[in-house]
Amino acid sequence: MPRAQDLADIARSDGRYDPExxxxxxxxxxxxxxxxxxxRPDHPDRHLHASELVDGVLDLAAERWSTLATxxxxxxxxxxxxxxxxxxxxxxxxxxFSKRDSDRIEDFDLSGTVHARIQAxxxxxxxxxxx
Numbered sequence: 001m002p003r004a005q006d007l008a009d010i011a012r013s014d015g016r017y018d019p020e021x022x023x024x025x026x027x028x029x030x031x032x033x034x035x036x037x038x039x040r041p042d043h044p045d046r047h048l049h050a051s052e053l054v055d056g057v058l059d060l061a062a063e064r065w066s067t068l069a070t071x072x073x074x075x076x077x078x079x080x081x082x083x084x085x086x087x088x089x090x091x092x093x094x095x096x097f098s099k100r101d102s103d104r105i106e107d108f109d110l111s112g113t114v115h116a117r118i119q120a121x122x123x124x125x126x127x128x129x130x131x
Contacts, residue, residue, distance in 0.1 A: 010094050017087055018076035025057055025087045029097070032056025047100060050107035054084050058114065062121035069122070070115045081110045081117070 007026075011019040032053050033039035038046045048056075061069040077083065085108025091097045 007096075010090065010096075014090055016077050017083070017090075021073070021076035021078050021083075022087055022091065024061065024073075024076075024078075025053075025084060025091065026096070028057030028060050028084075029053055030056075031060045035059070050085060050088075050103075051110060053088060054081055054108065054110060054117075057084050058117050059121055062118050062125060066122050066125070069118045073114055073118075078114060081112065081114055082108050083114070084108060 007022045008019040011017055011022055029048065030039070032048050032055060033046070035056060036048070036052055037043055038048060038052075058069075061073060065072050073079070078087070082105075085105050088097060088108070089099075089105050092099050
């Protein structure tokens with residue numbers, strides 16, 4: 001990931017998202033790569049699909065901020081799952097991420113809201129810690 005100032009400049013020039021949202025998507029990409037094993041240099045297909053990236057971002061948000069994740073992400077401009085895609089393509093446009101020719105923003109138009117997905121992840125985490 002680029003320096004924090006670079007992400008702040010990208011966010012400021014775009015105007016839709018807080019720089020922290022861009023940092024979260026970068027960290028979520030790393031989380032998704034680790035969870036899928038695609039962070040290994042010997043993995044035959046290191047490309048992440050939109051659903052894997054979304055899962056990584058929201059899993060990380062649920063782990064870091066639990067029930068506060070939804071209002072925090074909302075304050076950063078991330079309300080829809082598609083917002084994660086918009087940030088991803090913003091980072092692609094600035095050379096931070098790369099994509100395949102077949103990758104499209106519509107790949108991020110997944111069912112469920114950020115709130116519903118985070119709530120489910122938090123409930124799963126809480127149920128697991130109670131067991």
